[in-house]
Amino acid sequence: MKKTSTLEERIKQASLAPMWTRPKMLAKPKSKCSEQLWSFKEIKNLLLEASPHITPEDSERRVLILESKDLPESFFLSPTLFAGVQLLLPGEVAAAHRHSQAAIRFIFEGDGAYASVGGEKVSLEKGDLLINPRNEWHDHGHEGKIPALWLDVLDVPLVDVVDAQFREWSNQAKQEVNFTDGHSNLLFSNGLRATTGELFKSRESTHQDYIRKYSYINSRRTLNELMSSKKLDPYKGAELVYVDPRGGSVLPTIDAFLQGIPAKFSTLNYQSTETKIVVVAEGEIKIVFDDKSYILKENDIFLIPSWRKYSMTGVTDAVLFSASNKPLLVSTGLWNEVKA
Ligand code: GTQ
Ligand code: FE2
16 A cells, blocks of 8 residues: 655655754854864875875875865865865976966975966965966976975865866976066066056966965065064954955955964954964964864964954964955955954
8 A cells, every 4th residue: 555655755755845844044153164283294294205106297286185174075174265285396297287266375395396377487485475366377396406395275165166167287287488487576566567568468368467476575574564563463463464466365265364473472362254274484373262272383284264263372473374265255245253
C-alpha cells in the first residue's frame, strides 16, 4: 500500500523549505572563521621541504594556502578572502596567466625576485606591496640568490560565490616587458598624472592605470613621519591606508594598511565587520581578546574575523601590514565598527 507522504516531505519534494523551521536571523555577526595564527618559520620550512618535488612548472604556483581551521577543505582563509604564501627559488619562473580574481602581494624576504604585472617588470623586496588587478597578465621570476617568499591575498571566495571565475594561460611563460620598474609610480607621483600616452590606450587589459608597487622604503618613511608626530590614535596607534591615486582602495574588494605600534603602547578594544589578515613586518606584538591572547613575531600571519573584539600591544616597536575586505563592506553598506 502506498504510504501518503507527510506535508514536510511534499514541501521538500517541491524544492521548498519551510521558513518556520529555519534558524532565526542573527542579531549580530557570528563569523564562520575564528581568529588564527600562522608561524612564518613553519610555513617557510614546509615550503622549502616541498620545493624539490613541487616546481612552478608542475604546479603553476608553489603556494601553501592559509586555510581557516573552521573552513576545512575550502582552500579559503575566510568567506571572502584567500591567502597563501608563495615560494620562488633563484632561476625559477612562474608562468604568465591572468584571472578574474584580484590579488595583492606582500613580500616577506628574498632579493632579486620580480613580478611582471601588465607588462611592467617590478622588483620585489621585503615589505613591498604589489597590486595585481583582475584580468591583468602576471608572471614571476627570480634573478637573485636567496629564496623569495611572499603573501598572496586574493578575493577568490567572493569571485566563486558570484560565479564569475575566468582564467587564461599565456603561450609565453614570460610576458614581454614594456615598462621597467617604477614606470607606473612615476606616472602617479609628485602630484602629477599623465593625461596622454600609453596609459590611456585601450589594450587587451582593462587595467593600465594603477600603481604596480608601493615600495616599503617609501611607506616606511611616511609611517615614521606619522609616528614622530606623537599623535597616536588610541584604537590604531599610527595607521596608513594604501590608496589608489584615482581615489579609493588599492583593489575594489581589498584594502591594505600599514600600522605602527610602539613598544608598550596598547590600543583600546576595537571591533568591526571587516575580516583582516595581519602580517608583522617588523618587531613583535601581542593581540588580546577577552578570552585569549597571542604573540606574533616578525613575518607571522594572523586572521582577525568579523566582529571579534581585540586590542594590540607592542612587545617591541612594531610595524604591521594588513589587508581586509573593508571596501566590499563599505560599498554594500555593511561596514560597522565599535570603539569601546
Ligand atoms: O601568483 O598568480 O596564491 O594566481 C593564488 C593564485 C598566487 C599567482 C596565489 C594565483 C597566484
Ligand atoms: Fe595568478
